[in-house]
Amino acid sequence: MTKDILMSVTKAIVAKQKGLLAADESNPTIKKRFDSIKLESTEENRRRYREILFTAEGIEHYIGGVILFDETLRQSTQDGIPFADLLSSRGIIPGIKVDKGAKPLALFPDEKITEGLDGLRERLIEYKQLGARFAKWRAVININEHDIPTSFCIRENAQVLARYAAICQELDIVPIVEPEILMDGAHDIECCEVVTSMVLEMVFTELDAHRVLLEGMLLKPNMVVPGMKCARQESVQRIAESTIRCLTRYVPAAVPGIVFLSGGQSAEDATQHLNAINKLGPFPWPVSFSYGRALQAPVIATWNGQEINVPNAQKMLLKRSKLNGLACSGKYDPTMEA
Numbered sequence: 001m002t003k004d005i006l007m008s009v010t011k012a013i014v015a016k017q018k019g020l021l022a023a024d025e026s027n028p029t030i031k032k033r034f035d036s037i038k039l040e041s042t043e044e045n046r047r048r049y050r051e052i053l054f055t056a057e058g059i060e061h062y063i064g065g066v067i068l069f070d071e072t073l074r075q076s077t078q079d080g081i082p083f084a085d086l087l088s089s090r091g092i093i094p095g096i097k098v099d100k101g102a103k104p105l106a107l108f109p110d111e112k113i114t115e116g117l118d119g120l121r122e123r124l125i126e127y128k129q130l131g132a133r134f135a136k137w138r139a140v141i142n143i144n145e146h147d148i149p150t151s152f153c154i155r156e157n158a159q160v161l162a163r164y165a166a167i168c169q170e171l172d173i174v175p176i177v178e179p180e181i182l183m184d185g186a187h188d189i190e191c192c193e194v195v196t197s198m199v200l201e202m203v204f205t206e207l208d209a210h211r212v213l214l215e216g217m218l219l220k221p222n223m224v225v226p227g228m229k230c231a232r233q234e235s236v237q238r239i240a241e242s243t244i245r246c247l248t249r250y251v252p253a254a255v256p257g258i259v260f261l262s263g264g265q266s267a268e269d270a271t272q273h274l275n276a277i278n279k280l281g282p283f284p285w286p287v288s289f290s291y292g293r294a295l296q297a298p299v300i301a302t303w304n305g306q307e308i309n310v311p312n313a314q315k316m317l318l319k320r321s322k323l324n325g326l327a328c329s330g331k332y333d334p335t336m337e338a
């Protein structure tokens with residue numbers, strides 16, 4: 001493990017006004033996104049779409065890194081430039097999703113465990129040769145009103161996250177540790193805060209036990225929000241305060257950055273929440289974004305699979321990246337949406 005390499009990559013990703021573009025949808029997930037515009041999910045359509053994202057003018061000012069999917073890391077622009085090289089030449093660090101997805105946790109109904117540790121070291125060595133400098137692993141925690149998450153499920157996922165993070169660091173690849181508490185369900189914001197607290201506490205206990213260097217990783221958490229089916233939705237201010245209370249209690253100051261997932265929030269909500277959170281600062285860590293849907297949903301809708309719409313789709317990506325970049329320092333204003 002080379003501390004300096006890990007620390008310089010984390011710093012570059014969350015440099016001032018910068019965050020991550022999560023473009024690491026697996027093939028089943030990108031198919032769902034393309035279904036929304038009635039576009040077939042062929043390898044060429046996926047390649048074309050990612051080329052539109054990665055060639056958008058100006059995004060390098062707000063996007064410090066892009067999370068790629070295995071297939072995408074092996075693809076190139078129409079002119080034959082590998083995507084990883086294209087991104088690096090623009091000062092954007094390429095990264096890779098390395099988990100193999102959340103699978104049912106045997107004998108624990110409705111709970112999930114993320115798979116993909118087998119062969120991870122070998123895959124990371126190849127990904128590094130292909131240009132990836134960081135790697136993401138997503139653990140999924142479900143809430144229902146009765147009995148889940150179990151403490152067993154939380155511990156299992158925390159241990160697996162820590163094992164993945166240790167293997168990454170051994171190879172000088174920055175782990176992006178993502179424990180996601182899902183927004184699905186009818187639970188209230190208090191419940192989300194309790195569960196997020198338990199999960200973060202367990203994740204950092206396991207990271208420590210596995211000798212993971214906190215200075216050489218990034219945390220990708222959910223915000224503290226009520227479930228989408230909860231009758232009591234909350235103000236932007238309340239969400240920001242609950243989220244920061246939870247993070248300041250459970251995320252050590254040594255962590256060099258927090259990059260939120262959007263998790264099903266609308267693009268505007270995700271930006272507003274990030275902005276309100278940063279207005280409560282300063283904090284021990286930069287607080288930024290690693291959005292998938294909140295950056296891409298408006299881009300896909302604008303593109304609609306038509307070449308003629310490409311310039312506007314790219315402008316949309318720049319706009320959302322810029323607004324989230326401003327939200328990293330609490331300088332976003334909803335009137336900028338116009």
Ligand code: 13P
Nearest residue numbers: 022261262263291292293
């Ligand atoms: P969302 O922002 O759409 O939640 O995606 C982020 C991500 O990388 C999920 O693993």
